[in-house]
Amino acid sequence: MLGIEKYDNLKEVMPNLMPVLRDAIQSEFLEIKKINKECEKYIASCSHFPELVKAEYVIFSQHIKKNEHKYEMFVFIDAEGNMVSHITGAEMELYGLLDSCANLHVSEEYVEKQTHCHDGECRH
Numbered sequence: 001m002l003g004i005e006k007y008d009n010l011k012e013v014m015p016n017l018m019p020v021l022r023d024a025i026q027s028e029f030l031e032i033k034k035i036n037k038e039c040e041k042y043i044a045s046c047s048h049f050p051e052l053v054k055a056e057y058v059i060f061s062q063h064i065k066k067n068e069h070k071y072e073m074f075v076f077i078d079a080e081g082n083m084v085s086h087i088t089g090a091e092m093e094l095y096g097l098l099d100s101c102a103n104l105h106v107s108e109e110y111v112e113k114q115t116h117c118h119d120g121e122c123r124h
Helices: 019-026 040-048 050-054 066-071 108-116
Strands: 031-035 057-060 073-077 083-088
Touching: 019 057, 040 050, 050 083
Parallel strands: none
Antiparallel strands: 031 057, 057 073, 073 083
């Protein structure tokens, strides 16, 4: 949403996250999710992409249609927001790998705006 940050603590939680990625997450152009490191899919993925061992989160687009995921680039970052790896949707699927980011706090301003907006239309 224009001018409203989704997470009020993103900068503190991930101080090294590139500003362009932070802004894209805050504007909901991109989504961030925690990686479930206990899932078998993650463990198997680490054998193909050893650098994923350092990754804590993945950034991706929630707006890409399922049949076009092969064209998407997933950005894997560590706990501080440093980039660990880029992997395409053709190389890997995220389904079953993701958890919510319990350490990120959705801002009150964002929640308030959500209650007044539906399908891009806002009521004041």
